Amino acid sequence: MAELNDELSESLSGEESSKEETGGSETKEKWYKRLRKGITTSTSEKREMPEGLWSKCPECHYICTTSELKENLYVCPKCNYHHRIGSEDYFEILFDNKKYTELFDNIQSIDFLGFTDLKPYQKRLDEIHSKTNLKDSMRVAVGDINSIELVVACMDFEFIGGSLGSVMGEKFSRAVDYCIQNKLPFLVISKSGGARMMESAFSLMQLAKTSGKLSQLSDAGLLFISLLTDPTFGGISASFGMLGDFNIAEPGALIGFAGPRVIKETIKKDLPEGFQRSEFLLEHGFLDFIVDRKALKSKLTTLINLIEH
Amino acid sequence: MPQYPNRQFLDFEQPIKELYEQIDQTKKLAEKNSKIDYSQTIEQLENSVFERRKNITAHLTPWQRVQLSRHPDRPYTMKYIDKMLTNFIEIHGDRNVRDDKAMVGGLGELDGETVMVIGQQKGINTKTRQLRNFGMANPEGYRKALRLMRIAEKFNKPVITLIDTPGAYPGMEAEERGQGEAIARNIYEMIRLRVPIICCIIGEGASGGALGIGVGDRILMMENAWYTVISPENCSTILWRSWEKKEVAAEQLKLTATDMKGFDLVDDIVPEPDGGAHWDYDLSASILKDHIKKALNEVRDLTPERRTQLRIEKFGKMGHWQEIG
Numbered sequence: 252m253a254e255l256n257d258e259l260s261e262s263l264s265g266e267e268s269s270k271e272e273t274g275g276s277e278t279k280e281k282w283y284k285r286l287r288k289g290i291t292t293s294t295s296e297k298r299e300m301p302e303g304l305w306s307k308c309p310e311c312h313y314i315c316t317t318s319e320l321k322e323n324l325y326v327c328p329k330c331n332y333h334h335r336i337g338s339e340d341y342f343e344i345l346f347d348n349k350k351y352t353e354l355f356d357n358i359q360s361i362d363f364l365g366f367t368d369l370k371p372y373q374k375r376l377d378e379i380h381s382k383t384n385l386k387d388s389m390r391v392a393v394g395d396i397n398s399i400e401l402v403v404a405c406m407d408f409e410f411i412g413g414s415l416g417s418v419m420g421e422k423f424s425r426a427v428d429y430c431i432q433n434k435l436p437f438l439v440i441s442k443s444g445g446a447r448m449m450e451s452a453f454s455l456m457q458l459a460k461t462s463g464k465l466s467q468l469s470d471a472g473l474l475f476i477s478l479l480t481d482p483t484f485g486g487i488s489a490s491f492g493m494l495g496d497f498n499i500a501e502p503g504a505l506i507g508f509a510g511p512r513v514i515k516e517t518i519k520k521d522l523p524e525g526f527q528r529s530e531f532l533l534e535h536g537f538l539d540f541i542v543d544r545k546a547l548k549s550k551l552t553t554l555i556n557l558i559e560h
Numbered sequence: 561m562p563q564y565p566n567r568q569f570l571d572f573e574q575p576i577k578e579l580y581e582q583i584d585q586t587k588k589l590a591e592k593n594s595k596i597d598y599s600q601t602i603e604q605l606e607n608s609v610f611e612r613r614k615n616i617t618a619h620l621t622p623w624q625r626v627q628l629s630r631h632p633d634r635p636y637t638m639k640y641i642d643k644m645l646t647n648f649i650e651i652h653g654d655r656n657v658r659d660d661k662a663m664v665g666g667l668g669e670l671d672g673e674t675v676m677v678i679g680q681q682k683g684i685n686t687k688t689r690q691l692r693n694f695g696m697a698n699p700e701g702y703r704k705a706l707r708l709m710r711i712a713e714k715f716n717k718p719v720i721t722l723i724d725t726p727g728a729y730p731g732m733e734a735e736e737r738g739q740g741e742a743i744a745r746n747i748y749e750m751i752r753l754r755v756p757i758i759c760c761i762i763g764e765g766a767s768g769g770a771l772g773i774g775v776g777d778r779i780l781m782m783e784n785a786w787y788t789v790i791s792p793e794n795c796s797t798i799l800w801r802s803w804e805k806k807e808v809a810a811e812q813l814k815l816t817a818t819d820m821k822g823f824d825l826v827d828d829i830v831p832e833p834d835g836g837a838h839w840d841y842d843l844s845a846s847i848l849k850d851h852i853k854k855a856l857n858e859v860r861d862l863t864p865e866r867r868t869q870l871r872i873e874k875f876g877k878m879g880h881w882q883e884i885g
Contacts, residue, residue: 363880366812368799417879424876446767446789448799451813452825455767455789456878459775462748463872486789488740489728489768494748508740508768509730513794517730527735537738 351394420457445485613835643845660701679722728769
């Protein structure tokens, strides 16, 4: 589990990998003669562009303003690449007038085992708490989408790779209870590297804990939709991620049990293009459909209406 | 179990190997020289072997337990089936893709009671290790396990699972056939299965691959088995970025039977013969059988509804968090 360690470390350090284009690097013979050397503007006079004003698509390198990207629900206007977004963005995309009530937001992780790898687990938690507003890797909210009341649990990859630990398990369980009490459908948006290693066997047991709660949800005759987004691996796909009445995904999302790097090391071969992408899973029969982020809200509404009327 | 020259020794078992060598030499001397009585010396040496075995298991580090759980002479699932059950009939195939040799199962009698036993199987030499895929099941293995559980449910027979896997197989075909879905489905269905399920980790209990046949009314764990979310080696590679920290990872993960019992994540520890299960197959199997029967008796009379409810509560309690404000 949590095989996506490269991505995990990326998200831990808060850096996005960026590839610089290196076109036209060969030196041509100049037709002019430079009188003064290079750029003469002193550092103090340099004008800074505000950070995060522009965004470059990692897939097609199309550049647009971040506000344009946001308007487009963080989907590349040119190639339809779905940027990774967090719970806040999904809640705003889905809920009518961006209005929702967050549930169980007082539950926080503790370092029960005193786990220390390169950093103590508690320190890791404290650092993320001070850097972000997130309390853990999953947030639960209730609200209306096109006037249908719905409970949405959404992961944040920023928080230790969206890893599944005791807190996610407990929030998931309480969300199911809330659905049963109020007879509401349940949507889970997954984005996770897998189980949280720093909680050892406790994190593994969350697979059984969450699956048990889904059994109760099912007995209550309530709808459970599992939306898988980039990336979803390990313990999530080996539990509730794959147990939806409907398993759906965003286009191009990497979804699997073992991470691509682990598989590559095991079979000592390169993996085919598109391996473990949403389209691959659809082809092999593990997804019901793939849905564009821009169509997500309306398609969910249609689906829920079809089931409930 | 294999006799001395064919016996394999781990690095911390070397002192025992030396004792065996001494016994061997003394026996040879005795053959050559029939006038001197060596029997007392041999007996003393054999007693020292017993002492050593006791000492070794008394002071094991978590990593050494991991090594013991993978001991090449350790009894595997089929060995326990052979020693614990009578009239065993192996059942094959998932009725869909193929028969996964890493996952075995079948019906047999446990002191007169018909039970369905399912477990991962490892090989005992290079050829059978490959055949058994080192105990790493593919999705069809988990689906075969579920098919067997369904048979048990239909005919109202208890299910016993013996867990011994370094993990579910991380291969390309495994992903194509939905490794995640297969494990998820098993976990879900095992919560709801109407008949008693007793699970026992007999060796390695790695992650989802173990939990895929590891949900039940009672979870037992053998003294030198380990059970956690990831193997210490892989944990070391990911969190420490080096294969070298596996000993530290094994400590940090708190993966031993004592730890797991302390956390209430398993119900009972099954003791092993001094030095580990590989020293006495018959004794290991008979202790395991007693513990399985005891566990089975505790949960036999529940109604199916109550059983499911208790399983949901059992796993629902697992986890630690804090509530603020």
